[in-house]
Amino acid sequence: MKKIITSVALLALTLSPIVTAQATPAEDREAFRNYFKKNTPSKNLDDYINGIYTYNKDAREQWEEIEEFPPYEIAIDNGRDLWEKKFKNGKSFSSCFGKDVSKVRAKYPYHDESKDTIVTLEGTINKCLTDNGEKPFKWKKGKIAAVSAYVAFEGRGGKITTEPKTEKAKAWYNKGKQFFYAKRGQLNLSCADCHVYSASKWIRGDNLSPALGHPSHFPVYRSKWNSMGTLHRRYGGCNKNVRAKPFKAQSDEYKALEYFQAVMSNGLELNGPGARK
């Protein structure tokens, strides 16, 4: 009971700055990270990019075995083929993203000031296709995840650099923050309830992953899916788990959430694509 009270109190504490004095994203980030530091003092900031494998030793051993010959390799190969494949008009993805694919991943997500929207990697992949008269990929899995996996693989070792600088960008950031801390679904859980306040705790046979570092390793090959999926596919599944109706992939809600999470994870190493349970 005491735990519940503290978590509610903490939630109230974290929520109140939105309504009253607007905390800056940098202040939010410090508070966010300090919470993890206090909760699991033995972990370093860099550990969080490995999700639950930071916490669970047995699962980590299995995961390391998987990483020796990762199942996402096929997706990377497919993604590379799609990346190099010419569109009907003779151009290819590099005409939208630039020649150096290793620099692409770290750019996203960012706030587009003129259009006042969040630009994600997957959104740009499909925009590139439609701009060049091609049919867009389906969101969430398959080809889009393959291209995303290739870009993520080439961009490994880069750092998340997402940071809202303008007022409009901060508005998007606050929208994502609101989503993250708002209760939803029949189970009445917020993202933070599980992935901040209960991160590392058991939920049936699994541990809850830390929200810090979530965006670093997507897209992921999930053993449960038996395929690759984007971050927004996972968001949808997560919302379903709390018995809430998921939003569409690349909807404003999820884009804002991705933006917020990236800001919280600013400075962490990009280690996608990943393999998860």
Added chain:
Amino acid sequence: MAKSSIKLRTKSKGGKIQVKALIKHPMETGLRKNKKTGKKIPAHYITDLSVEANGKAVLTANWSGSVSKNPFLSFNYAGKSGDKVKLSWKDNTGKSDSLETTVK
């Protein structure tokens, strides 16, 4: 096929040779239905798989539709560096592929 459907890696580990392979294959059971048309998706899976070291079989397997898509295989055998490991598969539609690698 331009690229091999097989990814094969070998490693010498404590006097044994560890073989790991990832095969790109749909492994359709033949029991799934296409949701839109209601028609069954034809079976397409690997039936025979064999691994040879220097021409001598070290593993043979009869697979069926119950094996997962893009199957992963890992096993050890008593061998030494320099062995030529060859993996080949054949599926129920008659297609086949093979790949050979040398143990370092």
